[in-house]
Amino acid sequence: MSNSDSHKLSGKRYTSKEVCLFLSDYAVALFGCAATCIRLDRNINRMAAAFGKKVEMFIMPRHIHMTVCQPGEDDTFTYISSVRPAPISFSLNTRLSQLSWHVADDGLSLETARHRFEHMLQCDKETPWVTLTLASLANASFCGIFGGDAIAMLIVLVATAIGFRLKQLMASCHVDGRVIFFVCAFISSVIGASAFILTPDGTPSIAVGTSVLYLVPGIPFLNSFSDLLYRHYICAFSRFTDAVILTACLSLGLCLGMKLMSVGMF
Amino acid sequence: MLFEIIKDALLAAMAAIGFGSISRVPRRSYIWCGLIAALGHSARFLLMDPDVLGMHIVAATGIASFLIGSMAVFISPVAKTPAEAYLFPALLPMIPGMYAYRSFGGLAMCLLGDTQEKFGVYFYRFAENGFICLAILFTMVICAIVPIFTFRSTAFRATR
Numbered sequence: 001m002s003n004s005d006s007h008k009l010s011g012k013r014y015t016s017k018e019v020c021l022f023l024s025d026y027a028v029a030l031f032g033c034a035a036t037c038i039r040l041d042r043n044i045n046r047m048a049a050a051f052g053k054k055v056e057m058f059i060m061p062r063h064i065h066m067t068v069c070q071p072g073e074d075d076t077f078t079y080i081s082s083v084r085p086a087p088i089s090f091s092l093n094t095r096l097s098q099l100s101w102h103v104a105d106d107g108l109s110l111e112t113a114r115h116r117f118e119h120m121l122q123c124d125k126e127t128p129w130v131t132l133t134l135a136s137l138a139n140a141s142f143c144g145i146f147g148g149d150a151i152a153m154l155i156v157l158v159a160t161a162i163g164f165r166l167k168q169l170m171a172s173c174h175v176d177g178r179v180i181f182f183v184c185a186f187i188s189s190v191i192g193a194s195a196f197i198l199t200p201d202g203t204p205s206i207a208v209g210t211s212v213l214y215l216v217p218g219i220p221f222l223n224s225f226s227d228l229l230y231r232h233y234i235c236a237f238s239r240f241t242d243a244v245i246l247t248a249c250l251s252l253g254l255c256l257g258m259k260l261m262s263v264g265m266f
Numbered sequence: 267m268l269f270e271i272i273k274d275a276l277l278a279a280m281a282a283i284g285f286g287s288i289s290r291v292p293r294r295s296y297i298w299c300g301l302i303a304a305l306g307h308s309a310r311f312l313l314m315d316p317d318v319l320g321m322h323i324v325a326a327t328g329i330a331s332f333l334i335g336s337m338a339v340f341i342s343p344v345a346k347t348p349a350e351a352y353l354f355p356a357l358l359p360m361i362p363g364m365y366a367y368r369s370f371g372g373l374a375m376c377l378l379g380d381t382q383e384k385f386g387v388y389f390y391r392f393a394e395n396g397f398i399c400l401a402i403l404f405t406m407v408i409c410a411i412v413p414i415f416t417f418r419s420t421a422f423r424a425t426r
Binding site for chain 2: 042091094213225230
């Protein structure tokens with residue numbers, strides 16, 4: 001049995017403050033990695049019940065307002081935590097969801113849960129070159145799906161590779177997401193528009209159109225509809241607005257790129 | 267036709283795996299992302315084929331999205347990954363990229379157009395492509411999410 005496992009089933013009773021501080025950190029991390037409100041609600045309630053607490057949450061786009069109380073006792077604690085912008089990560093989402101089940105089913109102590117939680121946050125790293133390669137191949141495949149020929153696919157592959165690498169570099173320098181979308185769409189569309197010079201009789205318009213598709217903010221769009229169905233209207237509207245703004249930045253970059261290359265849209 | 271279906275399925279699978287990697291799907295789930303996308307996209311391909319059912323793109327996308335959502339829900343407990351992790355990468359190959367592109371192009375040309383006639387032509391292109399694009403997007407997203415809400419107990423116990 002590992003050191004952390006020795007905390008299991010300790011039967012220790014925690015104050016509402018201790019539980020609330022952990023659950024707030026957990027909620028912020030889960031929300032930041034693009035979990036839906038229904039998942040956040042379920043995971044938090046599952047863990048709170050395992051610690052013998054009752055929880056009420058108010059999920060706002062930038063903050064999570066949480067109150068934890070001990071039923072039947074005068075022990076209540078409220079905490080408001082800020083959501084930190086973080087990259088979308090279903091890997092972290094999966095591990096955090098697994099943690100909530102471990103707390104509920106295996107009776108993990110708060111200390112063990114906190115230890116595992118912090119370990120998960122530290123371990124959530126991407127492998128940039130693998131992602132870059134797969135994203136480039138994916139966008140080239142897109143070009144093929146939409147009817148692009150082999151040369152158009154090759155151009156999209158290069159446009160995506162350069163644009164995506166730029167996106168990674170700008171993100172590591174903490175550049176604003178909207179600027180990243182604009183700049184990357186501009187660069188990729190300029191490279192994509194070279195298809196009009198290299199293969200004018202082929203499918204150059206498909207190459208330009210698909211060269212920026214790797215930037216489409218699909219997950220915020222999907223999550224906004226999920227929140228809408230779960231009646232989290234403020235979060236749904238916020239995620240939708242975020243996605244629309246990013247799409248507008250993408251479109252602006254695409255438009256400028258095409259203007260620079262004197263490429264018509266039809 | 268078989269060659270077209272296989273080619274379409276392979277490209278959709280590759281696209282789904284690539285977009286799965288962007289959203290940091292667990293690596294063990296890449297294969298499921300590819301499989302769900304390939305089956306979903308092939309289903310839409312067949313539904314739209316004039317020799318099979320010849321359905322409109324909106325209806326075909328809705329049925330294929332429901333299929334993708336259902337597969338994601340029932341595969342998620344096997345793969346121990348939330349169903350949402352498969353949804354976006356698998357749906358992405360069905361995003362009406364060219365409709366969105368033509369719609370945006372129509373809007374840009376409307377703004378740059380100098381005569382009433384040209385404005386009318388480009389506004390029609392903007393509206394036609396834009397409406398189809400929005401209808402596909404809304405249908406796709408809602409039909410894909412409905413299975414998660416319908417089979418909640420399965421979808422939210424996947425990581426147990």
